[in-house]
Amino acid sequence: MPIPSLSETDLEAYRNDLSNPEKSTGELFITLTGLYQRFAGNEQLLANFEYAAELQSLENSYASKKDQYNKEITELKRQFKQLDNRIVAAEQKLRHGIPDDLMVMDKIIAEQESIVEDQEKLNHAESSVVEQVRKIDIAHGKDLQKLEQQQNNRNTPLNSKFSAFTEQLKQAEKRITLKASAIAIIAIIGIPLILDLGLVSLGLPALSKNTNNLIFTHYIFLIALILVELFLAEKIRSRISGMLSISYLKDSLATLQNLLTENKKQIFKVESEHKISLSEFVKQNYTA
Template sequence: MPTPSLSETDLEIYRNDLSNPEKSTDELFNRLNGFYQRFATNEQLLADFEYISALNSLESSYTFKKEHFNKEIAELKKQFKQLDNRIVAAEQKLRHGIPEDLLVMDKIIAEQESIIEDQEKLNSAETHIVEQVRKIDIEHGKALQKLEEQQKNRGIPFKGKFSAFNEKIRNAEKGITLKVRGFSLLAIIGIPLIIDLFFGLIGSPNFSKSSNNIIFNHYFFLISLILIELFLADKIRNRISRMLSITYLKDSLNTLDNLLTENKRQLAKVESEHHISLSEFVKKSGDALGY
């Protein structure tokens, strides 16, 4: 099943979820990574749209030029046929020998000279048309080859681009995870230490220094540590995780939003330049290309 493309609605929902404390950072990172994978579909659609549109324009221009020269060739054939008829008529006039009337003879000679001149013109026109047809065939072949190479070469950085996006997100998540562990450890241990120190400073009767056992001298710390680990540790980790992650996630979302906006701008540009509708393109080519 093809990966669905990314929409502005998806980004808006995600933006709202960033403000929802119930959403875990693991889920938010997974969705962000998924968004970049889905945006790859948007970029592939743009690449295919540009390629097919350019290809259609090339074929349309080539067909128009060929039709133009085909009409010229058809007209040239008519003129050659007319010339053949003139040649036949001139030969018939000489079939019974050279006429004695000099005026008639001059007309026949003038006609033959005219035939030769017109024949040279037609041959020259034919050579020019053949050369033009050959030229547009070569130009069309080069244009197709260039277009194919552009499409092929585009796929290499295209794949690397999104691999880099995914790698960047993974590295950011790993870095934030390490920081969360460090800050969480400080908080989970620091709070019991503060509580232990507080009761020690106020001289709590339960804070005994009569024993050499450090555990019994600091049981407020142990009790607080156990209670925090049981009831507050996960909340502390989640809170720190959101504090450290939210800025990166918002920046990544803005980057993705800008990329999606540029993608849509490029799609509109192709529609304008090639006078083709994206919806019509998807309708015609969607099944074949997997959209």
């Protein structure tokens, strides 16, 4: 099953959402959190792609070396067979006894010495090839172990990284909500206060003359405060929250855009270095 991933289209759609006055701050934060979670899929796919590409390169290199040594072993077997034929031929010459002709005997002795010398060379060559094969087997095993450790090292910080991103968004939303609430309180109180002071300065009489009761003296403020709370408070909070949030959300979107761009660059680098395409990798590993 394919890993849900982020695309440029998703980012463009979110930019449009930021310009949409009908989108609430809560919706925008939820959507951005979802985009970061989807981008975690891009990073996981990249990590898997890097691992698979490096593994394929290791296996190809190992297979190439093994193939070369297998050819050498095949050649040594051919030479050993030729040597066996020479040994058989030399034994056949002595089957009917030691020849009287000294020249013939010298040739047989020289051939036997040559056989022994060639056999030692072949044995040494065989031991050398076997040792080289042993070394590349050990090196390949270490390379695989190192690659596996690198993959584990990728996945662990990757999970922590996006958990941190999600937590940052949650904390930012809380901070902005608290700040917006504080500013909204000032606005909600300020509007009735300004109205009250304005009307009083225009000479609007109090409900009861010669009284020190604040309720009767500033009834305009109280009425205006109630009306603002009933009809405007939520809009004020929403507007202030939106103004404070948009800047943060735009910055977070820019960060996400940079991360996506870097992700694409890394994918291109892996494709170039290892001669393997991401689309082919996805086709082989993420399609039913």
